[in-house]
Amino acid sequence: MKVSTVIHNGRAVPVCEIAPGMAVEISRLVPGTDTLMELIEGGAPAMKRLRDALDIERSAKAHPWFSTETVEWRAPVGRPATVYHIALNNTAADPTLLYRPAFPAYFTKPTAALTGHGQPIEILPHYGLTHNEPELAVIIGTGGRNIAIDQAMDHVFGYTVINDVTAVGMRKEDRFYGGYPTAQPDGSVKYIEETLTYPARYKGADSFLPAGPWIVSTDEVSDPANLQVSCWLDDELIFKDTTANLHFSVAQSIFWISAHTTLFAGDMICMGTAGHPGAASKPLSYGDISKRGKTVSIEIEGIGRLVNPILRKSAPDPRAAFAPVTDLGASIRKHGLVPKDSL
Amino acid sequence: MKVSTVIHNGRAVPVCEIAPGMAVEISRLVPGTDTLMELIEGGAPAMKRLRDALDIERSAKAHPWFSTETVEWRAPVGRPATVYHIALNNTAADPTLLYRPAFPAYFTKPTAALTGHGQPIEILPHYGLTHNEPELAVIIGTGGRNIAIDQAMDHVFGYTVINDVTAVGMRKEDRFYGGYPTAQPDGSVKYIEETLTYPARYKGADSFLPAGPWIVSTDEVSDPANLQVSCWLDDELIFKDTTANLHFSVAQSIFWISAHTTLFAGDMICMGTAGHPGAASKPLSYGDISKRGKTVSIEIEGIGRLVNPILRKSAPDPRAAFAPVTDLGASIRKHGLVPKDSL
Numbered sequence: 001m002k003v004s005t006v007i008h009n010g011r012a013v014p015v016c017e018i019a020p021g022m023a024v025e026i027s028r029l030v031p032g033t034d035t036l037m038e039l040i041e042g043g044a045p046a047m048k049r050l051r052d053a054l055d056i057e058r059s060a061k062a063h064p065w066f067s068t069e070t071v072e073w074r075a076p077v078g079r080p081a082t083v084y085h086i087a088l089n090n091t092a093a094d095p096t097l098l099y100r101p102a103f104p105a106y107f108t109k110p111t112a113a114l115t116g117h118g119q120p121i122e123i124l125p126h127y128g129l130t131h132n133e134p135e136l137a138v139i140i141g142t143g144g145r146n147i148a149i150d151q152a153m154d155h156v157f158g159y160t161v162i163n164d165v166t167a168v169g170m171r172k173e174d175r176f177y178g179g180y181p182t183a184q185p186d187g188s189v190k191y192i193e194e195t196l197t198y199p200a201r202y203k204g205a206d207s208f209l210p211a212g213p214w215i216v217s218t219d220e221v222s223d224p225a226n227l228q229v230s231c232w233l234d235d236e237l238i239f240k241d242t243t244a245n246l247h248f249s250v251a252q253s254i255f256w257i258s259a260h261t262t263l264f265a266g267d268m269i270c271m272g273t274a275g276h277p278g279a280a281s282k283p284l285s286y287g288d289i290s291k292r293g294k295t296v297s298i299e300i301e302g303i304g305r306l307v308n309p310i311l312r313k314s315a316p317d318p319r320a321a322f323a324p325v326t327d328l329g330a331s332i333r334k335h336g337l338v339p340k341d342s343l
Numbered sequence: 344m345k346v347s348t349v350i351h352n353g354r355a356v357p358v359c360e361i362a363p364g365m366a367v368e369i370s371r372l373v374p375g376t377d378t379l380m381e382l383i384e385g386g387a388p389a390m391k392r393l394r395d396a397l398d399i400e401r402s403a404k405a406h407p408w409f410s411t412e413t414v415e416w417r418a419p420v421g422r423p424a425t426v427y428h429i430a431l432n433n434t435a436a437d438p439t440l441l442y443r444p445a446f447p448a449y450f451t452k453p454t455a456a457l458t459g460h461g462q463p464i465e466i467l468p469h470y471g472l473t474h475n476e477p478e479l480a481v482i483i484g485t486g487g488r489n490i491a492i493d494q495a496m497d498h499v500f501g502y503t504v505i506n507d508v509t510a511v512g513m514r515k516e517d518r519f520y521g522g523y524p525t526a527q528p529d530g531s532v533k534y535i536e537e538t539l540t541y542p543a544r545y546k547g548a549d550s551f552l553p554a555g556p557w558i559v560s561t562d563e564v565s566d567p568a569n570l571q572v573s574c575w576l577d578d579e580l581i582f583k584d585t586t587a588n589l590h591f592s593v594a595q596s597i598f599w600i601s602a603h604t605t606l607f608a609g610d611m612i613c614m615g616t617a618g619h620p621g622a623a624s625k626p627l628s629y630g631d632i633s634k635r636g637k638t639v640s641i642e643i644e645g646i647g648r649l650v651n652p653i654l655r656k657s658a659p660d661p662r663a664a665f666a667p668v669t670d671l672g673a674s675i676r677k678h679g680l681v682p683k684d685s686l
Contacts, residue, residue: 079424081422081453081454081455082453082454082455084453084543087517087519087539087541088519088539093519093521094670094671094672094673095671095672095673095674095675096521096522096523096524096534096672096674096675097519097520097521097671097672097675098520098521098522098671098672098675098680099518099519099520099521099671100519100520100521100668100671101516101517101518101668102662102665102666102667102668103516103661103662103664103665105516105517105518105519105541105544106517106541106543106544107450107541107542107543108451108452108453108543108547109451110424110425110427110451110604111424111425112424112425112604112605112606112607113604145549146658149664171539173444173446173448174430174444174448174449175442175444175448175538176430176431176436176440176442176443176448177440177441177442177443178436178439178440178441178442178443179439179441180439181439191439195518195538195540196430196431196514196540197538197539197540198430198448198449198450198542199450199541199542200427200449200450200451201448201449201600201603201604204451204603204604205603205604206488206603206604206605252664252665255661255664256661256664257544259661260544260547260548260549260661261453261455261456261544261547261548261549262455262549263455264455315489318446318598318599318602318603319445319446321446321492321595321598321599322445322446322595323445324445325443325444325445327437328437328438328440328441328442328443329437329438329439329440329441330437330438331438331439332438332439332440332441337441
């Protein structure tokens, strides 16, 4: 089954696919289901009611079906509690790394970054180099804490396609470099070299998380670790990879996040980009949608094809409102900086 | 006016303070207001209705008032769209830094990390060194995109106290160090030294965002940039600072975030910690709540006092489920690593 959220008769409504290219409002089949979140929170019983109603509706071939060709799409789940992203989760990145954790590192995006299939990815001049990260995303069905690996897949509602749009230009700015003060046994303080980076802006601007068009329910996805992922900028194929190259599986990611933080129905886990710019023969020359391309298309085998136009807007540079930084590093000049060890 | 969310008669309900230590359910005063988010989304008209009803109720001194002494508190807004945090926003950090951006860098926490006044901060053994970051938090009233600095304060609903609990132990793990492949004009590729860190786990474990007890409405806070902030571990004063030492103001933070991402009613912006461990004479020796202390108390002048017990739990180490990392750095060994420039 495929479900999503679209604008129909002027309202954002949950829909399911009833035939290729045709949708029907879920509230027509299961009265009272006004958002996709309600369907997800309803669990297996809600899905069974919808399936049964869909079978009857299909045999009716009634007029409330409508074409999805011209419809305005929204992100399937508009306001999940949290959107998690597994970072650098691809074997292609390993040749470029000297350290990575043995378990999934993750970040979260503001839910405001979500947008739907067909909606523009908006790029402002000060974002700098901005690239696509095509990814499989997991929609959590039943939430929980401390979910066991061998039960993790029972917590999945379905899968969708996302683009983890990333502005490398902003990434270069939102960092801190200095010395982390560390007390020594003799009572003195050493400043250990440290870099901290913060992803909410460079990953989280409005429209930096296109998702959809459909969520495909788990029964239609035999193996999420063996799906082809392709990405085109206009007609040029710029990514081709498979989810088999991800380090950490869906089950491992659910286990790991829920070992720290409670997952809720509707939460998304974006599995990390398929392929890595550094692995390509022409790194990043293709990916900078701040400079070229009209449309990004991402297709994941059996999940769908997410297409978004690129909208480069002009806007005043908000950085101009801030004064330059001065007077940094007095403690480091006094005490010295101890280079970080092999970590 | 002070508003929050507590458990009363077995349900989580929005409440307001009617007299010191006494609360009343908001739905009694303004029927149909079942969550604090509804009050916030209702804007100035909803607040006026509540104020008027509160005045009448105060004169009645009726029995539905209840003591907040023994009540179970929840985070005032349980599921905001997004919780933003301004990183390293304090002049005390500057002596330890060689680079910081000239504008507010920010991260987001999973909303699952939110907890209420009096609820435990849960620490697992594998979190490692974990410290408190006492902060003023802004609750957005009217959302928006591209909010002008001189209108930003009109978008604030109120203020509360939060603890941006941070596990330095996990922070050390969730990083990537290597070379960012960068195409050169001659067609070759250079690997520029790069560290990326991801904060969602070390900042976002369950209970890592205590908030409350009350949201204080803006009319009762004359200057959010001039408030004393104090923090105690049990009876020991471990932080004392003022929000005057923050680099970026509430208005600048609203301007900056909304220049990139739409803010919604109920969103929180946590303004950055008051003081910095590195600025203390005994850096971090006091702050490790994974090792000592029974209770953390944070008081912000005019906003309130947030108290949370520390609960150190035993649990299996989830890291044991993952294999060690091998075979990193092939490209860097082949091409070399170019040290990052002064940025």
